[in-house]
Amino acid sequence: QVQLVESGGGLVKPGGSLRLSCAASGFTFNYYYMSWIRQAPGKGLEWISSISGTGNTIYYADSVKGRFTISRDNANNSLSLEMNNLRAEDTAVYYCARDPEGWLAYFDSWGQGTLVAVSS
Amino acid sequence: DIQMTQSPSSLSVSVGDRVTITCRASQSISTYLNWYQQKPGKAPNLLIYTASSLQRGVPSRFSGSGSGTDFTLTISGLQPEDFATYYCQQSFTTPTFGQGTKVEIE
Numbered sequence: 001q002v003q004l005v006e007s008g009g010g011l012v013k014p015g016g017s018l019r020l021s022c023a024a025s026g027f028t029f030n031y032y033y034m035s036w037i038r039q040a041p042g043k044g045l046e047w048i049s050s051i052s053g054t055g056n057t058i059y060y061a062d063s064v065k066g067r068f069t070i071s072r073d074n075a076n077n078s079l080s081l082e083m084n085n086l087r088a089e090d091t092a093v094y095y096c097a098r099d100p101e102g103w104l105a106y107f108d109s110w111g112q113g114t115l116v117a118v119s120s
Numbered sequence: 121d122i123q124m125t126q127s128p129s130s131l132s133v134s135v136g137d138r139v140t141i142t143c144r145a146s147q148s149i150s151t152y153l154n155w156y157q158q159k160p161g162k163a164p165n166l167l168i169y170t171a172s173s174l175q176r177g178v179p180s181r182f183s184g185s186g187s188g189t190d191f192t193l194t195i196s197g198l199q200p201e202d203f204a205t206y207y208c209q210q211s212f213t214t215p216t217f218g219q220g221t222k223v224e225i226e
Contacts, residue, residue, distance in 0.1 A: 035215075044207065044217055044218070044219050044220050045156075045164065045207055045209070045217040045220075046217070047209075047214065047215040047216065047217070059214060061214065095163055095164075103211075104211055104214060104215055105152075105154075105169070105170075105211045106154040106166060106169045106170075106209065106211055107154075107156075107164070107166060107209075108166050108169075108175065110163035110164055110165075111163065112162075112163055113163055
């Protein structure tokens, strides 16, 4: 079955950097768009970035554009999110999710999430 | 960005009740609307996609309807495991979510 497992979260100071990873299994990874979606404590869901199966097409939310970089390694079935210049408002649980339709349609499988806390 | 507004923000209901949650888009999104259920400490789970298509494995008591700007998620006969927060999400443009509707025990 489809499994997505995030890792790499933790406590980081404002202005710092962090790299999140998502290990995928149970499906043909390079066929699917993959996305990162976050949820601040006690708040709703915010889509932040998506990448096509080949990695050639990438989208970012304005809130992270220029600070975050999404990438994928299809040989190792993994998705990454490089986060730089982190701010307090980036504090959230970060989920990786699969998009089965390939056009930022909807998200049919999610990981368990990894918590990023930005605080001095 | 397209804004998604859900109502109500919360509701208290009993097992067996029929529950209706609405979602309004700030502009027409055709049927590019999806619904998720999220339980505390867990990832969201897709219930309905493209307004009315039931995701595989989701009980048939969940249904969705609507087009344009107004959409509805209906739970026919609420079960104990349905107490959760529900989110709508538009996919007409880069995804945005509603603020959530918490379904609580009365």
